[in-house]
Amino acid sequence: xxxITQSPRHKITETGRQVTLACHQTxxxxxxxxxxxxxxxxxxxxxxxxxxxxxxxxxxxDGYSVSRSNTEDLPLTLESAASSQTSVYFCASSEFPTVSxxxxxxxxxxxxxx
Amino acid sequence: xxxxEQSPPDLILQEGANSTLRCNFSDSVNNLxxxxxxxxxxxxxxxxxxxxxxQNGRLSATTVATERYSLLYISSSQTTDSGVYFxxxxxxxxxxxxxxxxTKLQVIP
Numbered sequence: 001x002x003x004i005t006q007s008p009r010h011k012i013t014e015t016g017r018q019v020t021l022a023c024h025q026t027x028x029x030x031x032x033x034x035x036x037x038x039x040x041x042x043x044x045x046x047x048x049x050x051x052x053x054x055x056x057x058x059x060x061x062d063g064y065s066v067s068r069s070n071t072e073d074l075p076l077t078l079e080s081a082a083s084s085q086t087s088v089y090f091c092a093s094s095e096f097p098t099v100s101x102x103x104x105x106x107x108x109x110x111x112x113x114x
Numbered sequence: 115x116x117x118x119e120q121s122p123p124d125l126i127l128q129e130g131a132n133s134t135l136r137c138n139f140s141d142s143v144n145n146l147x148x149x150x151x152x153x154x155x156x157x158x159x160x161x162x163x164x165x166x167x168x169q170n171g172r173l174s175a176t177t178v179a180t181e182r183y184s185l186l187y188i189s190s191s192q193t194t195d196s197g198v199y200f201x202x203x204x205x206x207x208x209x210x211x212x213x214x215x216x217t218k219l220q221v222i223p
Contacts, residue, residue, distance in 0.1 A: 033210075035213075042200065042215040042216055043200070043213040045210055045211075048210060058210070088155065090157065101145035101162070101164075101211075102147060102159065102162040103159075103202070103211065104159065105149075105156075105157040105159075107155070108155050108156070108157075110155075
């Protein structure tokens with residue numbers, strides 16, 4: 001069955017370190033998204049991609065970057081981790097325009113920055 | 115951007131009771147989804163419903179796009195329904211969605 005996976009599921013890192021969170025989907029979807037979830041804020045969009053070599057900033061993109069070299073993967077990099085980036089991170093994908101706007105989410109990565 | 119408000123923010127139900135969760139949005143949308151986030155954190159797709167009515171077992175949803183709201187109905191609630199319910203909306207030709215802050219549901223035996 002097609003799915004979307006994230007790794008690692010849990011990560012503890014120190015302030016100032018570079019961290020990369022992986023997202024891999026086997027849906028063959030064009031569109032991929034990264035969100036962060038914090039108490040009181042719901043889910044907020046970090047970056048998104050509509051296809052290979054395409055990346056766009058979301059509402060909370062400062063301190064994060066993404067690259068899209070193939071259809072299946074959209075890794076999220078924290079250039080210099082800060083305590084404010086402690087959060088749960090979700091990756092999602094969708095197959096607009098051929099099917100619908102419906103997004104499917106991965107299981108999440110809990111990141112702690114100490 | 116689009117504003118999304120969900121109500122109520124918290125809800126406690128006795129097992130077997132029915133409930134209605136509401137999602138109001140500030141502009142026209144062509145994308146609306148309801149999710150359930152279970153106690154383990156997984157986001158589960160419930161409905162993709164930019165307009166109209168859908169039903170799936172004990173759950174149903176209605177979106178009245180012209181009046182800018184959507185309702186999620188849970189009938190005969192079970193303890194496994196506990197968690198947070200999110201509404202997410204999007205507009206235009208873009209895939210971006212905006213999430214509401216959710217309704218936290220607790221179903222007690």
